[in-house]
Amino acid sequence: MEAPHSSPAAETVPGAPSDLSTAPSTDLPEAVTVTITVESPEQMQDLGRRLARVLAPGDLVMLTGELGAGKTTLTRGLGEGLDVRGAVTSPTFVIARVHPPLGTGPALVHVDAYRLGGGLDEMEDLDLDVSLPESVVVVEWGDGKVEELSEDRLRVLIDRATGDTDDDRREVTLVGIGPRWAGLRGELA
Secondary structure, X not given: OOOOOOOOOOEXXXXXXXXXXXXXXXXXXXXXXXXXXEOOHHHHHHHHHHHHOOOOOOOEEEEEEOOOOOHHHHHHHHHHHHOEOOOOOOOOOXXXXXXXXXXXXXXXXXXXXXXXXXXXXXHHHHOHHHHHHHEEEEEEOOOOOOHHHOOOEEEEEEEEOOOOOOOOOEEEEEEEEOHHHOOHHHHHO
């Protein structure tokens, strides 16, 4: 299981929707950071639908968070927003699922790299590099495994309360890496 991580500090943006906060990331060059608080699984799914509006073919989205943090719930919202075929469920046992578009948008390739120990070499059999140009590729547990697929990528870090709690609140930190994500703050506003 992945260790909990800390979200970058964020500065609140007055009047921003859904508790939208932003702060520049000092970890990565050309990175834009946006932090959003969600209070329920429904809001997480809605965040996925909102993110889908800014995604385009060729986008790589890396999801990070503990088990049960909401990675698949967010991806379900992405699937709805992208208008793809099939129910978006966790691909844990099949490693990857391809959801073709119902309309003219991109396909959604949903990957669960939790059981894959190696880096990109171990994932080559999935042909993600072939799928990426015409699809939106979402990789759960992809940190340290798929960064080489694209210089431009969106990291989504989901923090939740740990331990014996029924708290549905999540802090979702979006880190847009590379020039593709320079307008991330404005696109989500």
